[in-house]
Amino acid sequence: MTGSSFGTLFRVATFGESHGPAIGVVIDGCPADFTLDIEHINRELERRRPGQSPLVTQRKESDEFELLSGIFEGKTTGAPLAFLIRNQDVRSKDYESIRDLFRPGHADFTYYAKYGHRDYRGGGRSSARETASRVIAGAVAKQLLAAAGISFLGGVVQIGAVCAGSYQWDQVEQNELRCVDPQKVDAMRGEIEAARKLRDSVGGIVEVQAHGVMPGLGEPVFARLDALIGGAMFSIPAVKGVEIGAGFSSAAMHGSAMHDEMFTDGFHTNNHGGVLGGLSSGAPIVVRAVVKPTASIAREQRTLNRDLAAAGIETKGRHDPCVAIRAVPVCEAMLALVLIDVLLQHQAALGMRGFYSSPQSIQYGMAKDLTDGC
Numbered sequence: 244m245t246g247s248s249f250g251t252l253f254r255v256a257t258f259g260e261s262h263g264p265a266i267g268v269v270i271d272g273c274p275a276d277f278t279l280d281i282e283h284i285n286r287e288l289e290r291r292r293p294g295q296s297p298l299v300t301q302r303k304e305s306d307e308f309e310l311l312s313g314i315f316e317g318k319t320t321g322a323p324l325a326f327l328i329r330n331q332d333v334r335s336k337d338y339e340s341i342r343d344l345f346r347p348g349h350a351d352f353t354y355y356a357k358y359g360h361r362d363y364r365g366g367g368r369s370s371a372r373e374t375a376s377r378v379i380a381g382a383v384a385k386q387l388l389a390a391a392g393i394s395f396l397g398g399v400v401q402i403g404a405v406c407a408g409s410y411q412w413d414q415v416e417q418n419e420l421r422c423v424d425p426q427k428v429d430a431m432r433g434e435i436e437a438a439r440k441l442r443d444s445v446g447g448i449v450e451v452q453a454h455g456v457m458p459g460l461g462e463p464v465f466a467r468l469d470a471l472i473g474g475a476m477f478s479i480p481a482v483k484g485v486e487i488g489a490g491f492s493s494a495a496m497h498g499s500a501m502h503d504e505m506f507t508d509g510f511h512t513n514n515h516g517g518v519l520g521g522l523s524s525g526a527p528i529v530v531r532a533v534v535k536p537t538a539s540i541a542r543e544q545r546t547l548n549r550d551l552a553a554a555g556i557e558t559k560g561r562h563d564p565c566v567a568i569r570a571v572p573v574c575e576a577m578l579a580l581v582l583i584d585v586l587l588q589h590q591a592a593l594g595m596r597g598f599y600s601s602p603q604s605i606q607y608g609m610a611k612d613l614t615d616g617c
Contacts, residue, residue, distance in 0.1 A: 247368075249478070252587040255380040255580060259330075260362055261370030267327040268376035270313070270383055272587070275321030279314060280386055287382040290416075290572040291375060306375055326379045330372075343549045344556045348538035355549065371480045371566065374573045381576020384583040391586065392455040397575040398423035399567050400531065401448040403434030421571045423450070439564040444537035447567025451530050451574045453582060456517060458525035460585045467521025468528075468585060475577040476532045481566045484533030488516025528582070532574050534567040 248256040252272045259266030288306045306328055313324035342363045345352040350369035354361040361367065385395060398415040399422045400407040407424035414425045420435075422428050431447075438445040461468030469487050476485040493501050493514065503512045503519075503526070510526050517528035539558040546556045563569060 249475070250580060250584045252591065253384065253580065253584045255377070257373055257376035257380075259328075259373070259376070260364070260367040261330075261372035262362070262364035262367070263330065265327050265329045266373060266376055267308075267325065268380050270324040270326075270380050273313065273319050273321070273324055273383060274387065274587075275319050277319045277387065277390075278317055279319055279383065281310070283386060284308070284379055284382040287378050287385075287572055287576070288375060290421075291378045291569050308379060324383065326376070328375055328379075341556060341558060344554055345546050345548070346538055346556060346558055347544050347546050348535070352547070369480065371563075371569075374479065374570075374576075377479075377576045377580070378572050381572070381579045384576070384579040387583055388453075388579060388586070391457075393582065394454050395451065395575050395579065396454070397421075397449065397451040397571045399431070399447055399571060400424075400450045402431040402565055402567060403438070403445045403447070405430040405434055415571075420568055435565045438536075442541040444540050444563070445565050446536045447534050447565055447570075449532050449534060449567055449570050449574045451532075451571070451578050453517070453528040453578055456523045456525065456528055456582065457586075458523055460523040460582070460589050461518070461521050462585075462588075463521050467518075468523055468581070469516075469518045469521060471581050471585065472518075472528070472530055472578060475581045476530060476574060479532065479570065479573055479577060481534050481537070481570070482532045483535045486516075486531050487518055488529055489514040490516070490531065528578065530574070530578060532570070534570050537563050537566050 247258065248254060250272070254271040256269045256271075257267070258269075285307075288308070292306045309327040309329075311325040311327055313320055313322045341351075345355070350366060351361060351363070354367070354369060388394075396412050396415075398410075398412065399420055400410075402420065402422075405427055407422065407427055409426070410423045411425060412423060415421050415423055418425060418428045420428055420431050422431055434445050461471065472487065473485045476482055489496065489501065496514075501514050503510045503515055503524075510524070513526045513529060515524065515526075516530065517524055517526040541557055541559065543555055543557050546554055548554045
């Protein structure tokens with residue numbers, strides 16, 4: 244199976260299936276002589292871990308990892324970093340009833356159409372279980388980027404029809420929804436609970452930001468930074484829409500309102516989300532990803548079997564009623580993987596300042612977030 248690797252200089256390859264013995268990731272291209280904070284990786288995995296609250300899947304996985312290579316005496320050696328997470332709580336029997344059925348909205352049919360065979364146990368490689376490997380790689384990338392002065396924010400800004408009305412980033416990890424607006428937590432929780440009572444699921448929107456990004460990262464035309472970010476976000480299971488900056492709302496704006504005017508003290512707005520002409524502008528990178536409702540639901544639906552005959556299906560097992568909650572660290576990880584890769588390419592091509600110095604970004608003076616609700 245191809246398509247399991249990502250990046251150019253900072254290369255990431257994930258492996259393993261949802262109900263196999265283990266999942267993992269190999270990172271090639273990590274700079275040597277860097278002190279890696281293992282606890283930081285554990286904290287990032289904890290944010291994605293299943294079973295962390297009643298509002299997510301109750302599959303019990305500790306997501307403890309084994310570091311197999313690439314570290315000696317606490318520092319990276321320049322050799323590939325290899326991480327392994329052993330699956331602990333698989334219940335493959337939950338999927339026996341659908342082994343010959345295709346779940347609507349899932350990758351069952353398309354995987355079977357491509358390969359002539361599929362792993363029906365939780366979806367195999369198409370399962371969001373794979374994203375734990377991305378979070379590990381993203382945690383490594385975040386540490387490298389922190390040394391270059393780049394930091395990240397991420398949170399849920401919409402669940403169902405309920406949208407955040409304000410952004411309080413310091414409150415994101417204080418509620419089980421990772422919502423940026425503490426005043427909307429109860430309403431968003433109500434959307435999830437209502438869907439679950441109907442044996443259904445609900446979608447949401449995740450916003451991630453990168454601050455301190457130097458201007459000039461990315462390449463013109465086909466390797467535009469926004470194109471790379473879009474591709475990275477769309478590689479996440481269940482993501483069906485991506486926008487940068489004002490995104491789709493810019494269609495209703497005049498140029499005089501959309502354009503980020505430049506002043507001696509920097510940009511006062513950030514409608515372009517930190518990207519101009521495919522290159523970073525020095526303003527924060529602002530990305531939103533639309534996460535569709537979970538495909539596996541217990542509600543009866545119409546489908547086809549492997550003989551393409553009509554059938555009914557009810558999916559058993561443990562699934563998130565809203566994927567957006569646990570997608571926050573995954574979206575952050577993918578943004579970090581894009582940025583570390585383009586930063587390393589930028590420095591390799593232009594002979595920029597040393598990796599561990601802090602690049603100066605253009606000042607950004609906008610005092611409010613881009614959106615004020617839906």
